[in-house]
Amino acid sequence: xxxxxxxEVSVPVGSDADIIIARQQGRALxxxxxxxxxxxxxxxxxxxxxxxxxxxxxxxGEVVLRMIHQGDKRGISIVARDEGPGIADISLAMQDGYxxxxxxxxxxxxxxxxxxxxxxxxxxxxxxxxxMKKWLNSHRSVAKYR
Amino acid sequence: xxxxxxKQGGYLIASVQSALTDRDLLDLRDNLAQQVGKFRSRGVxxxxxxxxxxxxxxxxxxxxxxxMIRLRGAETVIAGIQPEIAFAMVQxxxxxxxxxxxxxxEEGLVLLERxxxxxxRRAKRSGN
Numbered sequence: 001x002x003x004x005x006x007x008e009v010s011v012p013v014g015s016d017a018d019i020i021i022a023r024q025q026g027r028a029l030x031x032x033x034x035x036x037x038x039x040x041x042x043x044x045x046x047x048x049x050x051x052x053x054x055x056x057x058x059x060x061g062e063v064v065l066r067m068i069h070q071g072d073k074r075g076i077s078i079v080a081r082d083e084g085p086g087i088a089d090i091s092l093a094m095q096d097g098y099x100x101x102x103x104x105x106x107x108x109x110x111x112x113x114x115x116x117x118x119x120x121x122x123x124x125x126x127x128x129x130x131x132m133k134k135w136l137n138s139h140r141s142v143a144k145y146r
Numbered sequence: 147x148x149x150x151x152x153k154q155g156g157y158l159i160a161s162v163q164s165a166l167t168d169r170d171l172l173d174l175r176d177n178l179a180q181q182v183g184k185f186r187s188r189g190v191x192x193x194x195x196x197x198x199x200x201x202x203x204x205x206x207x208x209x210x211x212x213x214m215i216r217l218r219g220a221e222t223v224i225a226g227i228q229p230e231i232a233f234a235m236v237q238x239x240x241x242x243x244x245x246x247x248x249x250x251x252e253e254g255l256v257l258l259e260r261x262x263x264x265x266x267r268r269a270k271r272s273g274n
Contacts, residue, residue, distance in 0.1 A: 016167040038229070040230070041198065045200075048201040048203075049238075109239075113238065
């Protein structure tokens with residue numbers, strides 16, 4: 001069943017200050033969606049990692065935050081999109097400890113562990129899109145790469 | 147400067163009040179490394195109680211900061227990591243290595259006192 005968008009926030013990301021705006025907006029939306037406590041921190045941290053990935057590798061892009069429903073489930077969807085250089089070797093980028101930027105190499109693989117669903121789509125020269133979902137009261141993890 | 151650094155006796159206390167950009171974190175690192183020399187401080191406490199996120203970049207910068215401070219001959223304690231943040235760090239696979247942590251500012255001061263007192267320092271050295 002397709003998810004139905006209820007509330008959507010789009011945050012343009014082009015500097016390290018935008019990383020903070022993105023995660024604060026995400027936290028606020030997640031709170032509206034019913035998340036609380038450590039889940040809010042997980043959502044905000046995951047947004048921070050994917051937004052930093054944009055700033056480091058593509059310089060600019062956007063993070064789109066959305067409240068979602070699927071049957072009885074409620075949650076938040078986070079899409080980080082850029083038209084940067086793209087990732088040549090996705091499985092390498094998803095390895096713990098691999099970094100081509102200034103992070104610990106834990107950004108994307110780390111973000112994956114903070115959410116329930118994680119999808120990474122990237123083409124060299126076209127850009128990268130990370131789609132993450134976190135469901136209320138759900139603790140399973142599904143990851144897909146293309 | 148986004149993070150005020152207070153001098154208290156032989157210690158410097160950096161009290162983080164709001165969310166820090168990457169630039170702010172790097173500035174904090176460089177300012178502390180400099181001020182440790184200027185004030186001949188024996189220890190530094192970074193109070194992160196009011197932070198709501200510590201992501202991979204922040205953790206890496208704090209680790210580098212603590213290593214730099216150690217090379218300058220002083221000790222660093224990170225105080226006030228909130229339980230939700232501790233949980234997120236574990237999920238992310240992040241740790242602070244051998245950087246000392248404390249529950250809050252008060253415990254941080256006690257820890258620094260122990261680590262930088264003469265006897266403590268000698269005992270630590272001989273223990274290594």
